[in-house]
Amino acid sequence: xxxxxxxxxxxxxxxxxxxxxxxxxxxxxxxxxxxxxxxxxxxxxxxxxxxxxxxxxxxxxxxxxxxxxxxxxxxxxxxxxxxxxxxxxxxxxxxxxxxxxxxxxxxxxxxxxxxxxxxxxxxxxxxxxxxxxxxxxxxxxxxxxxxxxxxxxxxxxxxxxxxxxxxxxxxxxxxxxxxxxxxxxxxxxxxxxxxxxxxxxxxxxxxxxxxxxxxxxxxxxxxxxxxxxxxxxxxxxxxxxxxxxxxxxxxxxxxxxxxxxxxxxxxxxxxxxxxxxxxxxxxxxxxxxxxxxxxxxxxxxxxxxxxxxxxxxxxxxxxxxxxxxxxxxxxxxxxxxxxxxxxxxxxxxxxxxxxxxxxxxxxxxxxxxxxxxxxxxxxxxxxxxxxxxxxxxxxxxxxxxxxxxxxxxxxxxxxxxxxxxxxxxxxxxxxxxxxxxxxxxxxxxxxxxxxxxxxxxxxxxxxxxxxxxxxxxxxxxxxxxxxxxxxxxxxxxxxxxxxxxx
Amino acid sequence: xxxxxxxxxxxxxxxxxxxxxxxxxxxxxxxxxxxxxxxxxxxxxxxxxxxxxxxxxxxxxxxxxxxxxxxxxxxxxxxxxxxxxxxxxxxxxxxxxxxxxxxxxxxxxxxxxxxxxxxxxxxxxxxxxxxxxxxxxxxxxxxxxxxxxxxxxxxxxxxxxxxxxxxxxxxxxxxxxxxxxxxxxxxxxxxxxxxxxxxxxxxxxxxxxxxxxxxxxxxxxxxxxxxxxxxxxxxxxxxxxxxxxxxxxxxxxxxxxxxxxxxxxxxxxxxxxxxxxxxxxxxxxxxxxxxxxxxxxxxxxxxxxxxxxxxxxxxxxxxxxx
Numbered sequence: 001x002x003x004x005x006x007x008x009x010x011x012x013x014x015x016x017x018x019x020x021x022x023x024x025x026x027x028x029x030x031x032x033x034x035x036x037x038x039x040x041x042x043x044x045x046x047x048x049x050x051x052x053x054x055x056x057x058x059x060x061x062x063x064x065x066x067x068x069x070x071x072x073x074x075x076x077x078x079x080x081x082x083x084x085x086x087x088x089x090x091x092x093x094x095x096x097x098x099x100x101x102x103x104x105x106x107x108x109x110x111x112x113x114x115x116x117x118x119x120x121x122x123x124x125x126x127x128x129x130x131x132x133x134x135x136x137x138x139x140x141x142x143x144x145x146x147x148x149x150x151x152x153x154x155x156x157x158x159x160x161x162x163x164x165x166x167x168x169x170x171x172x173x174x175x176x177x178x179x180x181x182x183x184x185x186x187x188x189x190x191x192x193x194x195x196x197x198x199x200x201x202x203x204x205x206x207x208x209x210x211x212x213x214x215x216x217x218x219x220x221x222x223x224x225x226x227x228x229x230x231x232x233x234x235x236x237x238x239x240x241x242x243x244x245x246x247x248x249x250x251x252x253x254x255x256x257x258x259x260x261x262x263x264x265x266x267x268x269x270x271x272x273x274x275x276x277x278x279x280x281x282x283x284x285x286x287x288x289x290x291x292x293x294x295x296x297x298x299x300x301x302x303x304x305x306x307x308x309x310x311x312x313x314x315x316x317x318x319x320x321x322x323x324x325x326x327x328x329x330x331x332x333x334x335x336x337x338x339x340x341x342x343x344x345x346x347x348x349x350x351x352x353x354x355x356x357x358x359x360x361x362x363x364x365x366x367x368x369x370x371x372x373x374x375x376x377x378x379x380x381x382x383x384x385x386x387x388x389x390x391x392x393x394x395x396x397x398x399x400x401x402x403x404x405x406x407x408x409x410x411x412x413x414x415x416x417x418x419x420x421x422x423x424x425x426x427x428x429x430x431x432x433x434x435x436x437x438x439x440x441x442x443x444x445x446x447x448x449x450x451x452x453x454x455x456x457x458x459x460x461x462x463x464x465x466x467x468x469x470x471x472x473x474x475x476x477x478x479x480x481x482x483x484x485x486x487x488x489x490x491x492x493x494x495x496x497x498x499x500x501x502x
Numbered sequence: 503x504x505x506x507x508x509x510x511x512x513x514x515x516x517x518x519x520x521x522x523x524x525x526x527x528x529x530x531x532x533x534x535x536x537x538x539x540x541x542x543x544x545x546x547x548x549x550x551x552x553x554x555x556x557x558x559x560x561x562x563x564x565x566x567x568x569x570x571x572x573x574x575x576x577x578x579x580x581x582x583x584x585x586x587x588x589x590x591x592x593x594x595x596x597x598x599x600x601x602x603x604x605x606x607x608x609x610x611x612x613x614x615x616x617x618x619x620x621x622x623x624x625x626x627x628x629x630x631x632x633x634x635x636x637x638x639x640x641x642x643x644x645x646x647x648x649x650x651x652x653x654x655x656x657x658x659x660x661x662x663x664x665x666x667x668x669x670x671x672x673x674x675x676x677x678x679x680x681x682x683x684x685x686x687x688x689x690x691x692x693x694x695x696x697x698x699x700x701x702x703x704x705x706x707x708x709x710x711x712x713x714x715x716x717x718x719x720x721x722x723x724x725x726x727x728x729x730x731x732x733x734x735x736x737x738x739x740x741x742x743x744x745x746x747x748x749x750x751x752x753x754x755x756x757x758x759x760x761x762x763x764x765x766x767x768x769x770x771x772x773x774x775x776x777x778x779x780x781x782x783x784x785x786x787x788x789x790x791x792x793x794x795x796x797x798x799x800x801x802x803x804x805x806x807x808x809x810x811x812x813x814x815x816x817x818x819x820x821x822x823x824x
Contacts, residue, residue, distance in 0.1 A: 304709060304710065329712065330712060334710060336710055341704075341706065341707070342704075342706050342707045342710050343707065343710065344707065345700055345703050345704055345707055345711075346703075346704075347703055347771065347772070348699075348700075348703070352696070356696070356700060356711045356713075357711045357712040357713075359693040359696055359697065360693065363692075363693045366692050366693050366694065367688075367691045367692055367693070368691055368692065368693055368696060370691070410711070
């Protein structure tokens with residue numbers, strides 16, 4: 001019933017050293033329709049788009065544009081085939097004008113100079129095509145995020161592409177700006193452009209897309225009309241069949257008291273009025289899709305990112321005090337999602353990494369007591385069974401699981417009452433994952449409160465006592481330990497009640 | 503130097519053997535040039551002279567090394583030393599009080615370091631720009647205070663002290679040794695140093711590891727300022743005068759070169775601080791060798807510049823540590 005698709009990618013495979021990024025993936029996009037491309041982190045979306053852009057070459061598979069095979073060996077070939085990429089507005093050049101941004105890679109010239117007249121005139125035409133009357137001479141840095149996005153779309157439209165790729169364009173847009181973007185996409189659609197739209201936001205896909213393709217672990221697991229499936233089915237396709245393992249057993253504290261109460265935490269555009277409590281010895285899963293504000297919430301809590309408003313109350317020994325995020329950062333252990341970039345000092349030894357946040361405790365008169373350092377590190381290496389030849393080994397040379405244990409070790413030395421764990425099992429093999437989860441479980445059993453982020457539901461369900469569902473920076477629901485995977489998945493497609501009202 | 507015997511528990515301080523080999527080759531080349539063109543160079547008295555020449559550079563390079571380990575740079579050091587020497591010398595000339603005069607030099611330079619530290623650490627300004635501006639301010643202030651006239655008539659007791667040779671070594675050499683050993687000890691053992699290396703390696707990770715990066719960075723500039731204060735005292739004592747032209751842009755280059763050759767990474771987070779003192783010694787030897795070989799001033803400047811670029815390139819492509 002459908003017309004032949006404008007773009008067809010068939011059996012695309014691509015392997016990088018050590019990983020298979022794409023395994024016979026499929027993608028088809030029709031002219032005059034929006035194809036949503038979705039998938040969890042690492043599903044292969046970026047690789048597929050890089051192949052389309054001529055940035056990465058495919059190992060196997062064929063690409064057809066308007067029924068004709070294309071090679072796509074270079075970005076130029078991709079342009080010639082009619083592909084256009086809308087860059088994120090973060091890539092715009094803020095000190096330059098709208099027209100300069102649009103024409104930055106190919107200024108129209110007269111003699112040796114840039115022809116500003118033609119530049120402005122054509123920019124105005126392109127923007128008008130998007131329904132905007134932005135002044136081409138305006139400085140981009142003065143524009144709203146939404147307007148910058150339009151400038152980026154105009155830049156992509158300049159070469160008159162027949163297929164436009166939007167890569168997570170709405171991440172930083174306000175609801176009103178998002179509406180306008182969708183209007184633009186609809187009008188481009190009406191002009192016969194094929195659109196590939198990458199997004200993590202389920203509600204948006206149902207609002208704007210005609211078709212949807214789901215990638216998981218490099219394979220296309222679903223492709224079809226959006227109307228043919230429900231939101232829950234879509235999330236299930238993204239997450240895949242869950243491989244449940246038994247819940248880890250744990251001794252619960254008899255009378256757990258509230259340790260932490262967060263009230264109305266806000267950060268403009270990122271965290272929206274978040275309130276919750278954590279009890280001692282409790283593991284709470286912060287459950288949401290990538291880009292929902294999970295990492296941002298954790299970073300704001302420990303003072304690594306600023307907050308606009310909100311209060312944090314800490315209760316210990318019957319006394320409750322209000323503390324700032326910086327103070328919470330001193331009391332809580334924080335395991336970042338970016339182990340190598342933020343969690344560890346790769347050039348330093350295992351021992352040095354372990355004692356880094358607790359140097360004061362093992363020093364006298366401002367001097368580190370080396371004997372104390374070695375004892376402290378040795379204790380942690382033994383307690384967490386970190387596999388290392390000695391504590392002098394460089395941490396960069398450890399396996400991922402052991403590196404992550406080293407990150408845990410540095411916080412455990414201070415016996416924190418609260419641990420914030422952001423994707424603590426990312427990139428680890430199955431055994432290492434289980435070891436980390438056991439550790440989390442054991443710590444909670446000893447009375448530590450844990451806030452845990454994971455993209456893998458089957459991990460959360462092994463240790464969590466409660467779930468907070470986060471969507472677009474808001475906690476939209478709280479589910480009990482007994483929540484089924486089905487319920488958790490459905491919760492992700494919840495829509496913010498205020499969005500509907502808007 | 504004796505500092506080599508100190509414990510160096512920080513793994514990042516180690517540099518590759520290849521780099522050490524290159525430095526040793528350069529030293530050998532410089533020494534052979536001296537052997538050929540200035541055989542008298544190797545007489546004991548002359549060697550001691552070289553140590554005296556190197557001592558002031560070594561003290562400032564040690565301060566610079568601390569800042570560079572944190573990933574910064576302090577271009578104002580020599581000019582700050584000159585200004586503070588002038589301030590203290592004016593006080594000495596007016597009152598004859600040596601101790602207070604020396605104290606003024608030290609405190610003023612430390613304060614200038616604090617200003618740099620606050621600007622870089624707390625206000626988040628770019629080290630290069632802040633300290634370049636501070637270099638201009640201190641250079642201007644010194645000329646303004648002295649009208650470019652040298653302040654002589656430094657009390658004889660002060661000058662005499664720096665000519666003493668307890669244990670056979672002149673006082674400036676002993677001071678440089680003491681500064682170097684103390685700095686090497688603190689930079690391998692102190693909490694401050696550990697945190698500074700961490701910031702130099704990865705400032706984001708340092709924040710996550712609860713290090714108050716602003717305070718530690720500011721402290722590193724204070725330490726560098728203090729080294730300029732010590733250098734100011736030594737300069738005044740050795741030259742028996744203080745003037746605005748104690749410092750020159752080429753001295754800034756020498757301080758940076760000493761650090762770079764001594765194994766301090768310009769990218770931060772790597773190198774041992776006593777390497778900077780050895781680097782200072784090398785720079786002094788190099789200057790003497792170029793002189794002895796009658797290389798013109800211009801060519802000698804070019805060679806010094808080329809050596810810096812070569813070592814920075816070396817660190818860029820052969821990585822940190824080994």
